[in-house]
Amino acid sequence: MTESVTMLKGTIERPLPLVRQAQPAGSFPIEALGPVLGDAAAAIHEHVQSPLAMCGQAVLAAAALVVQGHADVELATGQIKPVSNFFLTVAASGEKKTATDQRALAPVRKHEEFLAETYKAERQAFLNDHAAWDAARKAAINSHKGDRSAIRNALNKLGPEPVAPPLPMLTCPDPTFEGLTLALQQGQPSMGVFSSEGGQFVGGHAMSEENKLASAAAFSSCWDGEPIKRVRAKDGVTVLPGRRLAMHLMVQPDVAHILLSDPVLIDQGMLSRYLMTAPEAQAGRRFHKEPSPESRVKLVEYERQMYTILQRQLPHANGNPHEVAPQVLRLTSEARTLLINFADHVEGQLGPDGELKPISGLGNKLPEHAARLAAVLTMFTDPDAKEIGLEAVERGIKLARHYADEALRLFEGAKIDAKLRQAGRLLGWLHQSWKEPNVSLPDIYQRGPNFIGSRKSALELVAVLEAHGWLRKLPGGALVAGEHRRNVWHIVRET
Numbered sequence: 001m002t003e004s005v006t007m008l009k010g011t012i013e014r015p016l017p018l019v020r021q022a023q024p025a026g027s028f029p030i031e032a033l034g035p036v037l038g039d040a041a042a043a044i045h046e047h048v049q050s051p052l053a054m055c056g057q058a059v060l061a062a063a064a065l066v067v068q069g070h071a072d073v074e075l076a077t078g079q080i081k082p083v084s085n086f087f088l089t090v091a092a093s094g095e096k097k098t099a100t101d102q103r104a105l106a107p108v109r110k111h112e113e114f115l116a117e118t119y120k121a122e123r124q125a126f127l128n129d130h131a132a133w134d135a136a137r138k139a140a141i142n143s144h145k146g147d148r149s150a151i152r153n154a155l156n157k158l159g160p161e162p163v164a165p166p167l168p169m170l171t172c173p174d175p176t177f178e179g180l181t182l183a184l185q186q187g188q189p190s191m192g193v194f195s196s197e198g199g200q201f202v203g204g205h206a207m208s209e210e211n212k213l214a215s216a217a218a219f220s221s222c223w224d225g226e227p228i229k230r231v232r233a234k235d236g237v238t239v240l241p242g243r244r245l246a247m248h249l250m251v252q253p254d255v256a257h258i259l260l261s262d263p264v265l266i267d268q269g270m271l272s273r274y275l276m277t278a279p280e281a282q283a284g285r286r287f288h289k290e291p292s293p294e295s296r297v298k299l300v301e302y303e304r305q306m307y308t309i310l311q312r313q314l315p316h317a318n319g320n321p322h323e324v325a326p327q328v329l330r331l332t333s334e335a336r337t338l339l340i341n342f343a344d345h346v347e348g349q350l351g352p353d354g355e356l357k358p359i360s361g362l363g364n365k366l367p368e369h370a371a372r373l374a375a376v377l378t379m380f381t382d383p384d385a386k387e388i389g390l391e392a393v394e395r396g397i398k399l400a401r402h403y404a405d406e407a408l409r410l411f412e413g414a415k416i417d418a419k420l421r422q423a424g425r426l427l428g429w430l431h432q433s434w435k436e437p438n439v440s441l442p443d444i445y446q447r448g449p450n451f452i453g454s455r456k457s458a459l460e461l462v463a464v465l466e467a468h469g470w471l472r473k474l475p476g477g478a479l480v481a482g483e484h485r486r487n488v489w490h491i492v493r494e495t
Contacts, residue, residue: 036381272364
């Protein structure tokens with residue numbers, strides 16, 4: 001302490017920490033991404049100076065988006081599942097989330113521009129074709145009035161109604177699930193919810209209190225690869241098979257705490273489908289440095305591989321451009337054995353005293369996460385691949401272990417009581433912004449942090465800090481900024 005406070009008789013005890021010190025973030029296993037994705041992550045880190053883990057998360061999420069429509073994966077259990085992944089990156093404001101996301105998704109944005117140009121021509125051709133089809137249908141009906149058999153034969157010869165071309169959109173930032181359903185009905189069958197301001201999604205209509213449970217269940221169903229089913233009085237029944245959805249939300253720590261401490265989302269299981277990372281902040285270390293020529297070459301190689309996959313025709317179901325029928329990637333015997341061994345190890349850690357018990361929801365899905373990640377890495381490297389080898393599964397498991405470690409750390413932090421969290425923010429303000437040795441209640445709720453808006457809330461947080469020894473009540477009051485106050489506390493400051 002900078003001062004051995006002796007306001008009263010005797011030496012005052014050292015204040016207690018409000019919460020247990022959080023474990024530091026683990027290193028993101030960039031090498032597990034493989035040469036192209038790993039090099040791209042390192043290059044974005046060099047160009048943008050955002051956390052390396054964020055860069056790795058961004059390129060891996062982008063890769064999952066572009067390959068998910070081309071392949072499903074057969075798990076070691078024999079189940080066929082999508083290779084889609086949901087990612088969550090936690091980083092404070094100013095950590096260059098948007099710039100990182102833009103770099104990783106640059107090939108996707110360029111392809112969307114290409115799709116938009118193609119759509120203009122295809123849309124006009126569709127309108128003309130549909131008008132001709134509609135006119136021919138009416139003519140077939142009118143020319144055979146009263147003759148049901150003749151009308152049916154004429155309509156059969158006419159053929160099916162022309163299908164509109166898919167809308168040229170591959171990602172959207174903060175949709176409602178109804179809006180996303182419409183996009184997947186009229187647009188591309190493989191899409192992503194990508195947002196560098198994920199708080200808009202978390203705080204938006206889809207995740208409001210009245211919609212949260214239904215939205216979480218619907219997004220989880222998409223992750224599982226189930227057909228989207230909606231029944232509405234106005235719109236009727238909608239069934240959309242063969243759709244794929246990837247997700248990457250970048251959120252600030254406070255938003256992450258809201259998500260990770262939400263009992264509805266925990267019980268429903270949505271959070272067990274997210275792969276999370278919360279890297280150490282880079283602020284204060286981002287001094288100017290010219291990116292190396294090698295890093296630019298690495299980004300070009302990443303973009304080239306992304307374009308190669310984006311320009312491949314999706315495997316449509318029965319020629320329907322709105323529905324995919326992905327090939328199935330199967331595990332080699334060695335890869336399957338390794339994945340089974342990993343699943344057995346995970347199962348052993350899910351017991352009452354197991355390391356993974358606090359994140360049992362995610363833990364139960366770790367083998368599937370590892371298989372999905374291995375499939376993404378395989379398809380990104382070789383879009384013509386038919387099976388997943390041992391090396392890819394080893395890398396998928398390494399990534400899955402990292403996400404398990406991060407989830408343990410983040411969920412532990414999310415358990416911190418909200419009042420303790422707010423008290424910590426108040427203590428930070430007192431230490432950093434309030435220069436007086438003492439403070440009164442009006443100083444806190446009139447001049448303090450914006451989240452303290454009343455005398456009552458100020459009193460509650462002062463009680464927390466007083467109980468932990470960070471504030472010492474001065475009997476009879478004292479001067480604060482030259483004015484006598486009745487209720488005054490001395491601020492304990494530590495080095």
